[in-house]
Amino acid sequence: MTTKAASRWRDATEILEAARVAEDHSYYREFVSDDEKAVLAVPQLIQAAWKANDPDFFAGLFAENGSLLMGDEQLTSREEIRAFMAKGFAGPYRGAYVKGYPVSVNFLHPDVAMVVTGGGIILAGESEVAAERHIRATWIIVRQDDGRPLLLSHQSSPVTG
Amino acid sequence: MTTTTEANRPDLDAYYGPFTSEKEKEALSVPLRLVAAWSRNDAAGVADSFTEDGILILPGDVYKKGRDEIYSFMAAAYAGPFKGTGVTGNPVDVRFVNDEVALLRTHGGILAPGETEIAPELAVRSTWVVVKRDGEWKLAGYQNSPRGAGATLRW
Numbered sequence: 001m002t003t004k005a006a007s008r009w010r011d012a013t014e015i016l017e018a019a020r021v022a023e024d025h026s027y028y029r030e031f032v033s034d035d036e037k038a039v040l041a042v043p044q045l046i047q048a049a050w051k052a053n054d055p056d057f058f059a060g061l062f063a064e065n066g067s068l069l070m071g072d073e074q075l076t077s078r079e080e081i082r083a084f085m086a087k088g089f090a091g092p093y094r095g096a097y098v099k100g101y102p103v104s105v106n107f108l109h110p111d112v113a114m115v116v117t118g119g120g121i122i123l124a125g126e127s128e129v130a131a132e133r134h135i136r137a138t139w140i141i142v143r144q145d146d147g148r149p150l151l152l153s154h155q156s157s158p159v160t161g
Numbered sequence: 162m163t164t165t166t167e168a169n170r171p172d173l174d175a176y177y178g179p180f181t182s183e184k185e186k187e188a189l190s191v192p193l194r195l196v197a198a199w200s201r202n203d204a205a206g207v208a209d210s211f212t213e214d215g216i217l218i219l220p221g222d223v224y225k226k227g228r229d230e231i232y233s234f235m236a237a238a239y240a241g242p243f244k245g246t247g248v249t250g251n252p253v254d255v256r257f258v259n260d261e262v263a264l265l266r267t268h269g270g271i272l273a274p275g276e277t278e279i280a281p282e283l284a285v286r287s288t289w290v291v292v293k294r295d296g297e298w299k300l301a302g303y304q305n306s307p308r309g310a311g312a313t314l315r316w
Contacts, residue, residue, distance in 0.1 A: 065256065067266070069286060069306055074266075076254065104216060104226065106301065108292050112262045114302050116216060116224070136218055138304045140290060142258055152256075153264055155288045157220045157306040158315070 009038035010147035016041055019057075021048040031105045039113040039141045040102055042149050050097040050121075055086035062151045063142060069155040095124030100137070111143040118159070132161035180255045188263045189252055191291045191298050199248040204235035211300045212292060218304040220285075221315030238316075245274035250287060263298075265289040268308060281311035 011034065016023045021044060028040055042061060049058035059082035062068065068075045068084075075081045085093075100119020107113050117137050120129035135156040142152045176193070177186060191210060198206025208228040211217070217225040217234070225231045250269020257263045267287045270279035290302035307314070 067254070067264075069288075072286075072307065072309060072312075074286060103224065106214065106216075108262050108290070108301050109259060112258050114216075114290055116218065116302075136222075136224060136304075138216075138218060138288065138290070138302055140258070140264060152258060153288065155286075155304050155306060157218060157304060159220075159222045 008147055009035050009143050009149060012037035012041040015148065016044060019045055019048065021045055027101070029102055031102055035107065035113075036105045038147075039105060039115055039149050042139065042141050042151055043100060043102070043115070043117055046151070046154075047098055047100070050093075053089040053094065053096075055082050055089055058082070058085050062154075066151055067153045067155075093121070093123075097122050099129060103136070113139075113141045113149075115139040115141060132158075134159040134161065176251065178252060180252050184257065185255045188255060188257075188265060188291050188298050191300055192250060192252070192265065192267055192287075192289060195300070195303075196248055196250070199246075202239040202244065202246075204232050204239055207235045208232035211303070212294060215300050216302045216304075218302070219316045220305065220307055223316045243271070247272040247276075249279065250285075261293045262301075263291050265291060270308070270312075271314070281309060282313045284308040284312045285314075 013023055015038065024044055027044055028037055031040060045061050049061065059078050062078045062081055064078050066078055066081065068081050070084065073084065075084050098119060098121050100117040102115060102117050104116040105113060117139065120133040120135050122129055136159050137154060137156040139151060140153040141149045144150055177189060180189060195207060195210045198210065208231045211228055211231055214227055215231065217223065217231050225234050248269065248271050250267035252265055252267050254266040255263065269287060270283040270285050272279060285305035286308045287303065287305040289300060291298045292301045
């Protein structure tokens, strides 16, 4: 059992500053407790990694054994995620970014959060999420010993597509 | 915890595949219970697989939070388009985050009445977020996504 002091998540503002990502205070909606904001730093970082089309930044947000379901492609390690996104950002996702919003934030354990978001990919030349690309995603976010949140699992499924 | 429950019947060996530790089998009792409840078209049984505030996400704008919402949704499904259906799936990944939280991934889908094979349009990839509450594994989150280009089912 971890003590309360030992299970503290790092501050969201600090997490984002360390990654040189501007904090979007409107992103949090009603999830404004310190711990909720800390885990919601992860989707903000993912959005920043997409915006930068940066596969290393993107993959580094995942745990070593992190998993990502992209469409019908199931990736099961940070390395697979890096390789897949490097190809994607050089190809079909060049210039694409993602936009989303939190729907639910649940702490399953002091060190593990389950977040649900809505949103989707905005391809180069588009200005909003196309109806067929609207997705709902479940994020499992795990606190590291240093308080930093890492993404263990991300799965999305189509809403209208 | 496992005595002579359905979790250690020898005919389940094929289901568990490589996930044969007691811990893994305990966590996999969640999908087994849900499959059993579905085979009875038992909406209450499905809802009871979830934690009180569990979340169900399906392709096609289904987001249900809490046992009550899940119960109503499943009861309507079993009264209508999914009457007589079953569900099946095999584990492809079991990861423990810690002793109280695990992620299971299964490949499976809905079985049309009388069928033993999943039709391509019904094939799914599922993630089960399971948590141990008072000694029992429950579903905190269940999401499925289409598996394969022909997986066109939207709820």
